[in-house]
Amino acid sequence: MTDRRAQGEVTATEDGRLAIPAMLNGRQTTLVARPWHTLLETLRDQEGLYGVREGCGVGMCGACTVMLDGEPVSSCLVLAPQVAGREIRTVEGLAAPDGTLSDLQQAFIDHTAFQCSYCTSGFLITAERLAEEHPDASREEIRHYLAGNLCRCGSYVKILDAVADLLERRRAGRTAD
Amino acid sequence: MDSHPSFAPSGTQMQVPGMLDANLRVRGRVQYAMDAKMPGMLHAKLLRSPHAHARLVSIDASRARALPGVIAVITGPDLADRDDIYPYYGPIFRDQSVLVMDKARFVGDPVAAVAAIDLDTAQAALDLIDVEWEELEPVLSLDDALAASSIVHDEPPRLGQTFADIIVRTEANSNICNHFKLRKGDIEDGFAKADHIFEDVFTSPPVQHVPMETHNCVAWWENGVLRLISATQMPFSVRAQLAEIFKVPQTRVRITVPTLGGGYGAKTYAKVEPVTAVLAQVTGRPVRLHLTREEEFVTITKHGMQIRMKTGVTRDGKIVARHSTCYFNTGAYADIGPRLIKNGGFGTGGPHKIDNVWVDSYAVYTNLAPAGAFRGYGVSQAAWAYESQMDMIADRLGWDPYEFRMKNLLNEGEPVMTGEPMYDAHFKDLLATAAERIGWDANVKAVRHGNKVRGKGLSVIIKASVTPSTSSASVKLNEDGSLQILSSAVEMGQGAETTLSVLGGEVLDLRLDQVSITHPDTDFTPYDQGTSSSRNTYSMGTAVKMAVEDIKQQLFKLASDELEVAIGDLEVFKGRVQVKGVPERSVGYGDLVRKARAGNLLATAVYASNGGLDPETGQGIGSVHWHQAAGAAEVEVDLDTGRIEVLKYHAGVYAGRIANPAQAELQTEGNIAFGLGQALYEEMIYDGGQLQNGNLGDYMIVSIEDMPKQISLDVLERHESHDIHGIGETSLPPCMPAVGNAVFRATGVRILDLPITPEKVLRGLRAIARPQAHGQEIDA
Numbered sequence: 024m025t026d027r028r029a030q031g032e033v034t035a036t037e038d039g040r041l042a043i044p045a046m047l048n049g050r051q052t053t054l055v056a057r058p059w060h061t062l063l064e065t066l067r068d069q070e071g072l073y074g075v076r077e078g079c080g081v082g083m084c085g086a087c088t089v090m091l092d093g094e095p096v097s098s099c100l101v102l103a104p105q106v107a108g109r110e111i112r113t114v115e116g117l118a119a120p121d122g123t124l125s126d127l128q129q130a131f132i133d134h135t136a137f138q139c140s141y142c143t144s145g146f147l148i149t150a151e152r153l154a155e156e157h158p159d160a161s162r163e164e165i166r167h168y169l170a171g172n173l174c175r176c177g178s179y180v181k182i183l184d185a186v187a188d189l190l191e192r193r194r195a196g197r198t199a200d
Numbered sequence: 201m202d203s204h205p206s207f208a209p210s211g212t213q214m215q216v217p218g219m220l221d222a223n224l225r226v227r228g229r230v231q232y233a234m235d236a237k238m239p240g241m242l243h244a245k246l247l248r249s250p251h252a253h254a255r256l257v258s259i260d261a262s263r264a265r266a267l268p269g270v271i272a273v274i275t276g277p278d279l280a281d282r283d284d285i286y287p288y289y290g291p292i293f294r295d296q297s298v299l300v301m302d303k304a305r306f307v308g309d310p311v312a313a314v315a316a317i318d319l320d321t322a323q324a325a326l327d328l329i330d331v332e333w334e335e336l337e338p339v340l341s342l343d344d345a346l347a348a349s350s351i352v353h354d355e356p357p358r359l360g361q362t363f364a365d366i367i368v369r370t371e372a373n374s375n376i377c378n379h380f381k382l383r384k385g386d387i388e389d390g391f392a393k394a395d396h397i398f399e400d401v402f403t404s405p406p407v408q409h410v411p412m413e414t415h416n417c418v419a420w421w422e423n424g425v426l427r428l429i430s431a432t433q434m435p436f437s438v439r440a441q442l443a444e445i446f447k448v449p450q451t452r453v454r455i456t457v458p459t460l461g462g463g464y465g466a467k468t469y470a471k472v473e474p475v476t477a478v479l480a481q482v483t484g485r486p487v488r489l490h491l492t493r494e495e496e497f498v499t500i501t502k503h504g505m506q507i508r509m510k511t512g513v514t515r516d517g518k519i520v521a522r523h524s525t526c527y528f529n530t531g532a533y534a535d536i537g538p539r540l541i542k543n544g545g546f547g548t549g550g551p552h553k554i555d556n557v558w559v560d561s562y563a564v565y566t567n568l569a570p571a572g573a574f575r576g577y578g579v580s581q582a583a584w585a586y587e588s589q590m591d592m593i594a595d596r597l598g599w600d601p602y603e604f605r606m607k608n609l610l611n612e613g614e615p616v617m618t619g620e621p622m623y624d625a626h627f628k629d630l631l632a633t634a635a636e637r638i639g640w641d642a643n644v645k646a647v648r649h650g651n652k653v654r655g656k657g658l659s660v661i662i663k664a665s666v667t668p669s670t671s672s673a674s675v676k677l678n679e680d681g682s683l684q685i686l687s688s689a690v691e692m693g694q695g696a697e698t699t700l701s702v703l704g705g706e707v708l709d710l711r712l713d714q715v716s717i718t719h720p721d722t723d724f725t726p727y728d729q730g731t732s733s734s735r736n737t738y739s740m741g742t743a744v745k746m747a748v749e750d751i752k753q754q755l756f757k758l759a760s761d762e763l764e765v766a767i768g769d770l771e772v773f774k775g776r777v778q779v780k781g782v783p784e785r786s787v788g789y790g791d792l793v794r795k796a797r798a799g800n801l802l803a804t805a806v807y808a809s810n811g812g813l814d815p816e817t818g819q820g821i822g823s824v825h826w827h828q829a830a831g832a833a834e835v836e837v838d839l840d841t842g843r844i845e846v847l848k849y850h851a852g853v854y855a856g857r858i859a860n861p862a863q864a865e866l867q868t869e870g871n872i873a874f875g876l877g878q879a880l881y882e883e884m885i886y887d888g889g890q891l892q893n894g895n896l897g898d899y900m901i902v903s904i905e906d907m908p909k910q911i912s913l914d915v916l917e918r919h920e921s922h923d924i925h926g927i928g929e930t931s932l933p934p935c936m937p938a939v940g941n942a943v944f945r946a947t948g949v950r951i952l953d954l955p956i957t958p959e960k961v962l963r964g965l966r967a968i969a970r971p972q973a974h975g976q977e978i979d980a
Contacts, residue, residue, distance in 0.1 A: 074228015079896035109380030114228035128226040139459030139693030140225035141412035170905035177873025
């Protein structure tokens with residue numbers, strides 16, 4: 024059993040649920056879920072990762088965005104068994120283990136890029152990938168990349184400022200190196 | 201999307217962050233009501249009516265009750281049989297039952313509720329409840345409602361405790377839920393003086409608030425006390441309703457409110473709490489109800505509206521008379537509609553000096569989802585009518601819409617539509633700045649580039665804040681000199697808790713880290729009417745400042761003995777009381793508290809505003825002060841597709857004194873996002889009473905990519921003013937008419953029905969033989 028899990032295979036638990044081995048925020052874990060449970064509800068209900076939040080349930084709002092093998096996905100559209108053997112990163116995994124905020128998180132604070140902050144986790148995950156994938160993105164490109172994350176409070180101006188500033192800071196950092 | 205705020209920071213000594221708990225918010229650690237987990241907690245689901253209007257013939261839940269994992273199923277008839285429950289609620293009329301008992305009044309009206317060990321089981325149980333309905337003729341539109349061939353509420357309304365500012369005027373055997381009247385001056389004489397009279401009809405559709413966090417709560421009973429953790433903007437209103445339902449004193453209901461994932465008016469008044477509380481009572485266990493997005497759409501909406509507006513002007517451009525007939529579609533249950541029609545109704549008077557105004561404003565029942573408070577509170581609908589009509593009149597008479605507005609906007613001391621004088625008037629400043637920022641040119645209507653044409657639009661609005669209203673706050677000064685604020689203000693993203701900490705802390709010249717504030721807890725934080733109506737910073741802020749001022753006087757008294765000087769010679773400075781200008785002769789707050797042997801110094805303050813309107817004339821005090829805003833938009837319309845892009849938007853709002861600059865900007869920018877959505881995209885589309893687009897795949901809200909690339913803000917501050925003006929909603933209503941007016945100047949197409957979709961624009965373009973013939977054009 025343990026061997027199979029180590030190889031990333033889904034196994035059945037005694038009560039008929041599925042044991043799903045995965046890397047979660049840098050540690051090996053076993054998610055336990057029914058086959059029809061989404062990654063979203065599994066992360067919240069079982070792992071207590073409340074930074075992952077449902078907004079629409081149909082993959083349109085981006086509030087539940089997590090990184091799956093380095094790519095942002097709507098966790099409401101991913102079934103828990105699909106993440107077997109894969110790597111998940113949530114907003115809770117962005118800060119350093121000692122609690123130090125990432126430069127992206129800090130940029131959101133510096134620009135007060137949120138109001139109710141329900142959508143913030145999703146924006147951070149998407150923006151993190153944007154920064155990796157398109158370090159030289161223009162403001163126009165940032166707008167396009169973040170269009171799948173909705174913020175009903177409308178903190179968009181500040182979110183754009185925060186992400187543009189982050190890219191700027193990282194570019195300055197690279198030049199300094 | 202470059203933002204250019206034009207205001208200077210306010211006079212506070214503090215470094216004001218947008219949010220005290222920003223660190224938690226970016227780490228995903230801030231707690232919402234939906235994150236609460238209780239031991240043994242059950243999960244609830246609601247069975248909802250599939251019919252818009254249907255009599256409940258029978259309901260049988262026995263199969264559902266037999267499903268393993270189902271702990272309880274309650275139905276409407278079960279509640280009707282219970283003497284210990286008064287199963288009705290609603291803030292003004294108790295017209296909504298906890299579950300349908302006699303008939304369903306909209307598609308989605310809950311008729312049964314299941315509590316089960318998990319959501320899967322609760323969901324499965326819904327399919328096992330057998331319901332027999334007898335369909336009735338549905339009332340699906342305002343026209344249906346007014347024809348009154350079918351009546352949504354057969355019984356006269358059960359009235360609850362009266363609100364100080366609400367006049368109830370219902371009509372028997374009709375679908376008129378309430379009627380507000382305003383009679384200012386002599387309307388006939390006014391129109392007799394007019395050289396031109398214009399009459400137009402404007403409509404706004406129902407839209408939904410779409411708070412990212414849907415309605416949810418957890419309820420449980422603990423030693424005979426009903427406890428709730430709820431995402432509500434109004435814990436005291438919800439408490440009162442629950443106490444009434446369970447026939448217990450209000451002390452037997454305790455509600456705590458964590459931070460909200462958005463509210464915008466959706467979370468005012470009881471919604472999910474009554475049924476969840478009944479389930480918790482029946483099961484003896486904690487129960488959580490958390491609505492899906494689809495359920496959220498039919499829980500509460502903005503009022504769909506139709507306004508017939510007749511305005512008389514003189515040949516020299518003065519408005520002399522306005523007659524408005526407003527129908528607000530309040531849906532199946534009144535919620536706060538009977539009050540909202542007042543604000544929306546007198547709101548049609550606009551920010552103009554008009555001597556003769558006549559308004560009839562009606563809340564009308566239909567078999568659609570209930571409508572209630574929505575950011576803007578009726579004023580968006582009103583402003584869509586009057587600010588569109590301002591441009592229509594100007595166009596018909598060949599006037600410059602800017603000058604026409606300037607000629608009619610209220611000046612200092614002139615009477616507003618409710619008859620009271622306008623104080624601190626800034627309409628003209630706001631409009632002038634808006635025109636300047638958008639680059640207004642009376643001589644250029646449209647600028648065409650190939651098949652795209654650009655135009656600009658302006659608007660100015662006036663809005664009330666609920667009056668009279670009451671906020672109270674308690675404060676404690678501890679032995680270490682730290683200040684604790686106990687307030688029932690709800691933090692819903694507007695930064696209320698941070699702003700109140702600033703306002704309280706600065707009275708004692710404390711650092712922000714020396715100030716803390718509680719979330720609302722009805723057992724411990726004193727009464728507040730609710731976090732709504734853009735009233736918190738002003739109303740609760742005033743209560744907090746008054747309470748801390750009381751503490752300051754207590755400190756002065758103690759320090760006067762200690763330092764042996766007269767109270768009048770003392771001042772506070774950085775956490776100490778000192779002899780004015782002599783820091784060497786000072787004593788710390790903590791020392792004074794300890795010497796007083798009080799443990800802590802305590803103070804409570806109540807701020808209650810006064811006002812109200814005459815029931816027959818609508819004249820009196822409509823607002824403790826009037827909120828003022830202007831908007832300016834530049835749009836580009838694709839003549840081939842009708843697609844509208846808002847290139848540039850300017851929002852101007854009068855703030856009095858700004859307490860939290862970052863949040864002032866955020867709320868104003870948020871209003872732009874909210875307003876542009878309603879201008880261009882948002883509409884709840886019904887077919888036979890069935891909502892067709894109740895999900896975020898089909899219902900479009902504004903994304904970051906839809907925001908104008910250029911945004912400018914004018915959050916107008918008057919430094920000598922101590923009067924804080926609410927800005928949570930104020931800059932929203934100008935958005936829709938500013939865009940509509942810009943589209944008209946660009947294309948000559950006047951849209952009267954929101955939203956301004958490409959289809960409507962194309963249809964309008966076709967109706968105009970040659971769109972190029974419109975206005976003056978410059979080929980660029």
